[in-house]
Amino acid sequence: MTWHDVLVVVLLMAVAAGIIPVIAGVVQYLLVPVHAVKNHLGDAGPYLPRVVVVVPAWNEGAVLRGSLERLMGLEYPPDRLRVYVVDDASTDDTPDVVLAKAAEHPGRIVHLRRAQGGQGKAHTLNHGIEQALADDWMEALLIMDADVIYRPDSLRKMTRHLADPTVGAVTAFIREGSGKPGTVSKFIGYEYVTAQAAARRAQNVMGAMACLAGGAQLHARANLEAVGGRIDTTTLAEDTFTTFLTQLDGRHVVFEPAAVVLAEEPDSVVALWKQRVRWARGNVQITRRFKKVWFRRPFSSRGAGHRLSSLTFGAIWFSIYLLPVAMTAAALGLVGLYFVAPDIARTTFQSLWWVAVVAYVFITATTLMLDRETSRRSWVQGLLFPGIGAIIVMLAAWIPGLWEVRIPQWLGVEMSATAIEVLTLVFYAWTVIAMLSAWLVRWLESLPGGRWPSRFLLYVVGFGPVLCAITLDAYAKQWRGASTAWDKTEKTGRVVG
Structure with missing residues (x-):
């Protein structure tokens, strides 16, 4: 096995790390209907x-x-x-x-x-x-x-x-x-x-x-x-x-x-x-x-x-705990494969996001059916929970060439090789781009008149990536030993029972 082959294997393992949380989420949701009898x-x-x-x-x-x-x-x-x-x-x-x-x-x-x-x-x-x-x-x-x-x-x-x-x-x-x-x-x-x-x-x-x-x-x-x-x-x-x-x-x-x-x-x-x-x-x-x-x-x-030590519970716990790490590893793996084995990168990208598409449809449909009251209020947010950007990436995996060839043809334009390369790298690195953009969402909101641009960007980035970015911030604050005072969230009494 050559060093090139070893590098490819390592990069594939990095991408596989991004699949584990998705599978753990699906497994957890498969247990939900079992609750009716157990x-x-x-x-x-x-x-x-x-x-x-x-x-x-x-x-x-x-x-x-x-x-x-x-x-x-x-x-x-x-x-x-x-x-x-x-x-x-x-x-x-x-x-x-x-x-x-x-x-x-x-x-x-x-x-x-x-x-x-x-x-x-x-x-x-x-x-x-x-x-x-x-x-x-x-x-x-x-x-x-x-x-x-x-x-x-x-x-x-x-x-x-x-x-x-x-x-x-x-x-x-x-x-x-x-x-x-x-x-x-x-x-x-x-x-x-x-x-x-x-x-x-x-x-x-x-x-x-x-x-x-x-x-x-x-x-x-x-x-x-x-x-x-x-x-x-x-x-x-x-x-x-x-x-x-x-x-x-x-x-x-x-x-x-x-x-x-x-x-x-x-x-x-x-x-x-x-x-x-x-x-x-x-x-x-x-x-x-x-x-x-x-x-x-x-x-x-x-x-x-007790069952806290079980493989299933531990896998679910760490899939959530290390989700930002897994998302970063998957993006780095795909981008690395793009430069050392582009054909493998394309196949791996499609496979990874096909799994994500199946999980997204299954989990979203189950969630919306599970609590009808919340669904009536938040169905749009449920559909767009991973972000418009992630849905675009899912479509790119589902319909190869959609954004690079088919849509430009429908619009009567032609994308240059450089533009296609940049777009491909954006698709491959989207999970990291979305997490980094979460800080921009927060920054925009704090600006005068920035609330509406922040909300628009939130829908593009997705609520899930924002939560992952917050987790990364928590890792950093915990490592630095930041203050742990009771910094409660302000409430105004808007609850209606």
Whole structure:
């Protein structure tokens, strides 16, 4: 084998790295319909434990009133539900809002004020959890965000799973619920269906849950006590950390898709970037902290075992975690092949993007059918999730010569050899070009009058590549050791239940 042959093999392996996340995504979606027959409902039953709701609040006056009113209106026995609002030394009208609601519902809403604020969400939660565990009254504890709205039957549908003593925690489906969502909010709404309604159904089937939704974590008291009675304060992903600990100690974590919780999500790329960098950095920390879990023999101190170490769960986790790396490797592989083996490059490009086309059609169709309510609001964003640019590249793979020969012929023009070469290289490198363009999307939005150009470019680049760019930024910030303060997303109370 010559050095040329070795180089070709290496470049082909780089391209193959880009196929792995696509296949992992398809495998996960193939498990979604299995959830209809393999779920936890058979082991659930009517169960209404005494629940304490812990709501961390730092300057949440704009949204708390509506959230507390909805909690008081849940289809749940009033004498079995208490709400602890943990005020993290807020400087707005948060205390006044909570105290007014506490006066309306004496004994059911409690205002807990922290004298020292700014330590982070986990510290705030722990203040409330400590108070709840100090009293034998609490049988289950629900952690939620201050801005979310619980549908009336949501808590009841979650608690039924705790009738099974092997279940440690239950999470719900967080749906984007803004009354008049903008472009970014609609993209997030569609993404939440893929990352929750679909992915967590598949995780139910696998028996390994990646994360309890931060705004909807229901824990059995025994589970809280077993994981130390506290939320981890050393990571930015305290919800994921607790999810892993629960399963490592032999208790199940269940996703309840019928329990719907509405949340207001960012409607700007700048706000989205700030939120998701925090999430992505948390995942970096979790991946390192639990490095002995990945692809190892399952172990549990209680002997029940767990599936976090399974090949399927690990492959899906790392396919998402390393997605920007995989996209970059595929682009570099194709561009390298173009210069050393152009015929192989052309065939490889078509094969790679044919797989992408099949995955795109399958995943998009399944997602749009999975949650009709979100589909009515976000079907355009669903179709354009990978970006107009990626769809053009898919067509280039599906119909060879379309953009280089056929369309120019229809238009009565002729492309030069140089133009065809540049266009081909753009197709081959598109995944990297899209990720790099995400920074331009954010920059444009911050300029006066730049919102509309930013939105247009967002549709061209795609929401998926923007998320990958944010992940890359998170890698860099985590490597530099940037600040990990509780930098929450501002909410305005736009949720309509």
